[in-house]
Amino acid sequence: xxxxxVHFYQVGSFAVGNRLLDEVDRTVQxxxxxxxxxxxxxxxxxxxxxxxxxxxxxxxAMRATKGQLIAVNATxxxxxxxxxxxxxxxxxxxxxxxxxxxxxxATGVAAxxxxxxxxxxxxxxxxxxxxxxxxxxxxxxGMFERNDDVLFICYDNEAYMNTGVQRSGATPPAARTAxxxxxxxxxxxxxxxxxxxxxxxxxxxxxxxxxxxVADLHDLENKVQRAMEIHGARYLHILVPCPLGWGSASCxxxxxxxxxxxxGLFPVFEAEHGVVTAVSPIRHLASVEEYLSxxxxxxxxxxxxxRPDIVARIQQIADxxxxxxxxxxxxxxxxxxxxxx
Amino acid sequence: xxxxxxxxxPEVVCAYPISPQTHxxxxxxxxxxxxxxxxxxxxxxxxxxxxxxxxxxxxxAGARAYTATASxxxxxxxxxxxNAAGLGLPIVMTLANRAIGAPINIWNxxxxxxxxxxxxxxxxxxxxxxxxxxxxIIAFRLAEELSLPVMxxxxxxxxxxAVEGIDVPEQGDVDxxxxxYEPRQVLDPDEPISIGAMVGPEAFTEVRYLAHLRQLDALxxxxxxxxxxxxxxxxxxxxxxxxYRTQDATTIVVALGSVLGTIKDxxxxxxxxxxxxxxxxxxxxxxxxxxxxxxxxANARKVVVVEKAFSVGYGGVLSADVAxxxxxxxxxxxxxxxxxxGRAITQRSIETLIDDAAxxxxxxxxxxxxxxxIVNLERERMDSVRRSGPSxxxxxxxxxxxASRIGGSS
Numbered sequence: 001x002x003x004x005x006v007h008f009y010q011v012g013s014f015a016v017g018n019r020l021l022d023e024v025d026r027t028v029q030x031x032x033x034x035x036x037x038x039x040x041x042x043x044x045x046x047x048x049x050x051x052x053x054x055x056x057x058x059x060x061a062m063r064a065t066k067g068q069l070i071a072v073n074a075t076x077x078x079x080x081x082x083x084x085x086x087x088x089x090x091x092x093x094x095x096x097x098x099x100x101x102x103x104x105x106a107t108g109v110a111a112x113x114x115x116x117x118x119x120x121x122x123x124x125x126x127x128x129x130x131x132x133x134x135x136x137x138x139x140x141x142g143m144f145e146r147n148d149d150v151l152f153i154c155y156d157n158e159a160y161m162n163t164g165v166q167r168s169g170a171t172p173p174a175a176r177t178a179x180x181x182x183x184x185x186x187x188x189x190x191x192x193x194x195x196x197x198x199x200x201x202x203x204x205x206x207x208x209x210x211x212x213x214v215a216d217l218h219d220l221e222n223k224v225q226r227a228m229e230i231h232g233a234r235y236l237h238i239l240v241p242c243p244l245g246w247g248s249a250s251c252x253x254x255x256x257x258x259x260x261x262x263x264g265l266f267p268v269f270e271a272e273h274g275v276v277t278a279v280s281p282i283r284h285l286a287s288v289e290e291y292l293s294x295x296x297x298x299x300x301x302x303x304x305x306x307r308p309d310i311v312a313r314i315q316q317i318a319d320x321x322x323x324x325x326x327x328x329x330x331x332x333x334x335x336x337x338x339x340x341x
Numbered sequence: 342x343x344x345x346x347x348x349x350x351p352e353v354v355c356a357y358p359i360s361p362q363t364h365x366x367x368x369x370x371x372x373x374x375x376x377x378x379x380x381x382x383x384x385x386x387x388x389x390x391x392x393x394x395x396x397x398x399x400x401x402a403g404a405r406a407y408t409a410t411a412s413x414x415x416x417x418x419x420x421x422x423x424n425a426a427g428l429g430l431p432i433v434m435t436l437a438n439r440a441i442g443a444p445i446n447i448w449n450x451x452x453x454x455x456x457x458x459x460x461x462x463x464x465x466x467x468x469x470x471x472x473x474x475x476x477x478i479i480a481f482r483l484a485e486e487l488s489l490p491v492m493x494x495x496x497x498x499x500x501x502x503a504v505e506g507i508d509v510p511e512q513g514d515v516d517x518x519x520x521x522y523e524p525r526q527v528l529d530p531d532e533p534i535s536i537g538a539m540v541g542p543e544a545f546t547e548v549r550y551l552a553h554l555r556q557l558d559a560l561x562x563x564x565x566x567x568x569x570x571x572x573x574x575x576x577x578x579x580x581x582x583x584x585y586r587t588q589d590a591t592t593i594v595v596a597l598g599s600v601l602g603t604i605k606d607x608x609x610x611x612x613x614x615x616x617x618x619x620x621x622x623x624x625x626x627x628x629x630x631x632x633x634x635x636x637x638x639a640n641a642r643k644v645v646v647v648e649k650a651f652s653v654g655y656g657g658v659l660s661a662d663v664a665x666x667x668x669x670x671x672x673x674x675x676x677x678x679x680x681x682x683g684r685a686i687t688q689r690s691i692e693t694l695i696d697d698a699a700x701x702x703x704x705x706x707x708x709x710x711x712x713x714x715i716v717n718l719e720r721e722r723m724d725s726v727r728r729s730g731p732s733x734x735x736x737x738x739x740x741x742x743x744a745s746r747i748g749g750s751s
Contacts, residue, residue, distance in 0.1 A: 065530075067530055068530045069530055070402065070528045070530060072398065073537075079537075079539070080539055083535055083537075083538035083539050084538070084539050084541065085538045085539055085540040085541060085543075085544055086538070086544070088535035088538055090533070090535045091533060092530070092533050093528040093529055093530050093532075093533040093534060094528075094533070094534075094535045094536070094537075095398070095401050095528055095535075095536045095537055096535075096536070096537030096538070097394060097397050097398070097421070097424050097428070097537055098394070098420055098421060098424055100390070100420075101390060101391065101394035101397075101420075101421060104386065104390070104391040104394035104395045104398065105394050105395070105397050105398035105401075106398060107384065107386075107391075107394075107395045107398060108353060108355075108384075108394065108395035108396060108397060108398020108399035108400070108401075108402065108404075108406070109398040109399065109401065109402040109528060110398075111353045111382040111384055111395065111398070111399050111404065112352065112353055112382075112398070112399040112400075112401075112402035112403055112404035112406075113402060114382055115352045115353060115380045115381065115382045115404055116352070116380075116402075116403065116404065117380075121530055138387060138388055138390070138391070139387070139388075139390070139391050139394060141387065142386055142387030142388070142391055145387070146384070146385070
């Protein structure tokens, strides 16, 4: 699918209405043709980024496969809020097995489809960041290494939200969680390597890796569309703010996601066979303080005493990403090499 | 074994190496690669947890799924083992029975199978390689009729690595006995359903009770399949249990798996000497055939359960089931823990047991051929010094060369 760049001429606002877009490019929330894979009535929190991301990702996958889709789900918020027995919000063939095995279960589904000659039916596996970077990592790496025909989607809300906001391998430095409390000289999560899952996915050399946020649903849909055009193991990492765990306002989910991208903290890019092929440039560069200060999980950085030193360290990470991925539009940089902060 | 499994036409086979099952999976892999087993997807996974998980996905998508494991491998996949049963997916798995560490030990006992006792899987135990092969054919049929997973337990090394001629059933006969898999539930984009939803207190009991009922249904179906199997293949295998020379027996030995052969030899010998002794071999361990066990032991005065596993701090696992089945019978029940970690169970040891039981000398719980001297030495060592070190290594150091002792001290 070819993508036409969209130029916006508004100033002072990140919010762009559909009315500025051509009909074909508009985001349509409700349409009789929409599959509504994740239907209304589920029990996600108000402002849940994961519910939004899943709805758009799966509907895009359904469009791309003409409805021939099977989804495998890891245990987690998405599974719990969508299927309290005997209700289900899924209008697609959907299987939940365990927390840590969604990639392997998806491999099994794909193998069954292959052996039965159902080549038009495709498989999506989905999990939160815990189910992806921590407990599901072994199975995910195995699925990547075998290059099984599965699109794996990680809805990254940067902690174990379903169990009450505990730290995961995807929790960013200084963030408060229930297991990285905002106390002591280094409050919140440690500064460390973290687990940069998109890069780990790229290191497997799989055909397609991409990141997205729920702030740009067209970009998200396009990446799902692109992923479904490819066979083999594919990985899509979607940043999905969690108002409960992040301590952000429910109405700010899109704003927080956008700032994660516009600060450079969450690089949005695509990669094929381990090489970055496209980067979504920052449109309005924001400081990390703008991003951090509207989230309760970073409240300890802006209280008394304030911790500008920690904010500065987080800014360094953003600056590194900007330079590393060329997020300000500098395409001359080599963004394929892994460099740690 | 692999040839028989292949004739069951598995469509997705997962492989992860662990002794002593690996050669079965290797042989199937070769058949898939050579194109002699087709259509079949052979998937080299990164762990046993993935092996069972891939099987779950394949089965839920309508494919006949097979895998094999043993020991630590079974424990590593255990979360998915429960899940497969809970979801009602008819996966068949070979369990090449092996001890569980620590201390690490690759040899045979039944600790692994007993650890899976409560998973909701049907567990069948093979006495011989012929029975192991035949049980796989029965297992697929049973699994798919009941929509429950079935574990075929065969003794590691004793059976898995025995070289003996067996009759591999003809493909036509297998096809006639085992029709194509018709799933009760399947992931189908054209008829989308949700599988694996969250179930709260309002329905959890009922869902679990249904699983129990299906296991109880197996108590009816397994004997029927054994009859059907015999009609088609001309061999008697499968079933709930098998009695041997129990008609007038006052002492009956009960066991699972390959040790039954040795026990039968011992029984034959004691019969020659005039002892009224028989054997009950339990083929179907889960669901446990309470009624049949009660009937089989109805005339016995003494029952000796020889088992290759035990519940630490409790005693015999199979013994507890046998005791439950015979709770209102006037019998004296003895547990003999034997063959742990590959310790050979000799005919002489079994004969001694039978004799001791007949003479009222057999304690309620016995560890067969236990070297108490070594145990006591280690106990003394632990009492005398705080940092006494790891017991396993201390025992080995005391033993010195061990090869000559695997048959026990008697």
